[in-house]
Amino acid sequence: MHTSRVQPTLSIRALFWLLTILYVFCSAPVSASGVAATHQSADNGPTGQLSVFGKIVNPHGAGVGDAEVTVFLNGQELVPPAGGHGGHGPAMIKTESDGSFQAVFHVPQADIETAIIEVEAYKPSYSREKIKIDGAEISRGDAGTSVRVDVEVKRSQGPAFWIATIVFVLAYILISFELLHRTLAAMLGASVMLVISYTVGTFNPEYHILSYESAIRAIDMNVIFLLMGMMIIVGILKHTGVFQWCAYKCYQLARGNVMMLAVILMSFTAVSSAFLDNVTTMLLLTPVSIEIALSLGISPLALLIPEILASNVGGTATLIGDPPNIMIGSYAALTFTDFVKNLAPVCVVSMVVLFGYTRMVYGGQYKKAHVTDIQAFIAKLREEYQITDANLLSVGLIVMGIVVGMFLTHGVLHMEVSIAALFGAALLFTYGMVTKKIDLLELIEKDIEWTTLLFFMFLFILVGAVEETGLLDIVADWVLNLSHGNLTTSIILILWVSAIMSAFVDNIPFTATMLPIVAYLTQVIPGAESGVLWWALAFGACFGGNGTMIGASANVVTIGIAESAGYPMKFIGFMKVAFPYMIVSVAIANVWLLLAY
Incomplete structure (x- = not known):
């Protein structure tokens, strides 16, 4: 019995001493460092505090985050007393996301008084830069010695x-x-x-x-949450039948006149796209437009292509109408009112031109339309496309009014537009859940386009990576050199390059690529502080999306639905109709930008 009692005690004590030894052993490097520092201080007299702070910037003056900073005193590298790589080895000074840094050292007072201070900065894709601090830049006081250092690091294409x-x-x-x-x-x-x-x-x-932290910082959550909020609102309103009812009303107003019907449908599409995502607008209107076109005996594409063009023009008018505008507004801190004031007039003129262009292209086909009994067809549409939930629609419209009101007061409240969208979505979602009119799982699974949200997040990381490594700096310098710093040339370059590029590649990734470039040019070109280059980018990216069937998401979605219904559209066929109008609309925007600014 005696043996059985002793063994556990010995085991516990042995374990205790083993853990203690391991702790001391693991802590030895740090302790040794501390002792060495103490002896050095004792040998060299009293210590003083040396504070080194500043900013690491690139050639464009932008802060460089995650750069490594090394400080030398009289040729010897200084190690900050706190931290280290998990307690092992010297600590590393790294800049914040804006390029700023600060480090405090305790060094012999005698060394500070005769100090030669050098600061070295390094980051991958940049050259290693080292500068020496002049005595005049060193501030001495009762609290210690402080030195401010700003280091410019040049790009290197490694x-x-x-x-x-x-x-x-x-x-x-x-x-x-x-x-x-x-x-x-x-x-x-x-x-x-x-x-x-x-x-x-x-x-x-x-x-x-790029680091994981830089990748996360590159994701603009304001864009993600705004899109999510608007998807929820539109997804709930979709269950009321309001969009199909509006299509029926458009036909009723036209009274059998197909050209008038096309004008009304284009106008409705443009206005809807200004306040809802244009992809969502086309998703809801396309099936109804196909049915109406077939009833009239014309090709659905004769209505759908003008609607696509109208959706991209109407979406240009506001902050929330088109994804590129959402991205520009979030990046440049522009308000809903800013977009309406600077973009809407051109959109109105472009819509009037679109009416005439549609008549010229499709007028002959519209004349071939035939409806034997217009009133009977209107009655059929009235019966088929009704408001299915008036109460939900009423609450939804009130909530939309609140959200748009918050958008309009963005400049006063300084509240991100995503907050307004999420607030409206939460209100409408809560009402739908309490009244049991909305199925939670169905809304989350079907109405929130998770693939689109994930696409934006990964896209932001992609663009953040090429921004980190310097590709966007090269493009910005190319535009700046080509324009020779002239505002007029810069407007034309950004507008037309954006338009042509957005016609052949999706305008969302192109806009994400151009954001930091336009931000830099806005800072360095005289006169650009008015924000005109942001409007040039918005017009180019949104109007340019009309150039081809892959230029904007709304184009791809609409053509896909038409194809599945048996009415395919070829790439060249779409381009023959859409590209000339795109050129005309961009030219109108060009004239407006040059005259207004």
């Missing part, structure tokens, strides 16, 4: 730059030509860059493209 550029271009090709689903293509590109950064880049910093 392995990280070329890998990021190649992956980005390949992802762009996959997205633009639909070789992979765009969400999958963006996810693949983003994950490849991160994996390379944390495998090869761990052993060789020249292969480090």
Whole structure:
């Protein structure tokens, strides 16, 4: 019995001492460092506090985050007393996301008085820069000595730059030509860059493209939450039958006049697209438009293509109408009112031109339409397309009014538009759940387009990667050099380059690529502080989306529905109709920008 009592006690004591020894052993490097520092201080006299702070910037003056900063005093590297890599080895000074840094050192007072201070900055895709601090830049006081250092690091096109550029271009090709689903293509590109950064880049910093923290910071959650909120609102309103009812009313107003019907449908599409996502608008209107066209004896494409053009023009008019505008507004801190004031007049003129253009292109086909009994057809539409839930529609319209009101007061409240959208979605969602008119799982699974939201998130990471490695700086410098810093030339370049590019590649990734470029040009070109370059980008990206059937998401969605209904549209066939109008609308925007600014 005596033995059985002693053994557990010995085991517990042995375990205690073993853990203590391990703790001391693991802590030894830090303790040794501390002792050495103490002896050094004792040998060299009293210590003083040296504070080094400043900012690391790129050649465009933008802060460089996650850059490594090393401080030298009289040729010796200084180690901050706190921290280290998990307690082992020297601590690392890294800049914040805006490029700022600060470090405090305790060094012998004698060394400070005769100090030669040097600061070195380094980050992959940048050259290593080291500068010496002049004595005049050193501030001495009772609290210690402080030094402010701003270091400009130049770009270097190393392995990280070329890998990021190649992956980005390949992802762009996959997205633009639909070789992979765009969400999958963006996810693949983003994950490849991160994996390379944390495998090869761990052993060789020249292969480090971007950090996980930088990737998360690159995602604009204001855009994500705004889209999510509007998807929920539209998804709930869809259950009321209001969009189908509006299509019936359009036909009733036209009274059998097909040209008038086309004008009314285009106007309704443009206005709806200004306040709802234009993809959602076309998803809801396309099936109804096909049915009306077949009843009239004309090709559905004769109504659908003008509606596509109208949706992209109408979506340009407001902050929430088209995804590129949402991205621009969030990035540049522009308000709903700013967009309406600067873009809506051109959209109205472009819509009037679209009416005439549609008559010229499809007028002959509209004349061939025939309805034997117009009143009977109107009665049939009235019976088939009714408001199915008036109460839900009333509450939905009230909530939409509140949300739009918040959008309009954005400049006063300084509240992000995503907050207004999520608030409206929450109110309407709550009403639907309490009254049991909305199925939670159905709304989450079917009405929130998760693939679109994920696409945006991965796309932001892709663009963040090429921004980190310097590709966007090269493009910005090219535009700046080509324009020679002239505002007029810059407006024309951004507008037409954006329009042509957006016609052949999806305007969402192109806009994401251009955002930091336009931001830089707005800062350095005299006169651009008015924000005119942002409007040039908005017009180019949104109007340019009309150029081809893959230029905007609304185009792809509408053509896809028409094709599944048995009415396919060829790429060249669409371009023959849409591209000339795109050129005309962009030219109108060009004149407006040059005259107004």
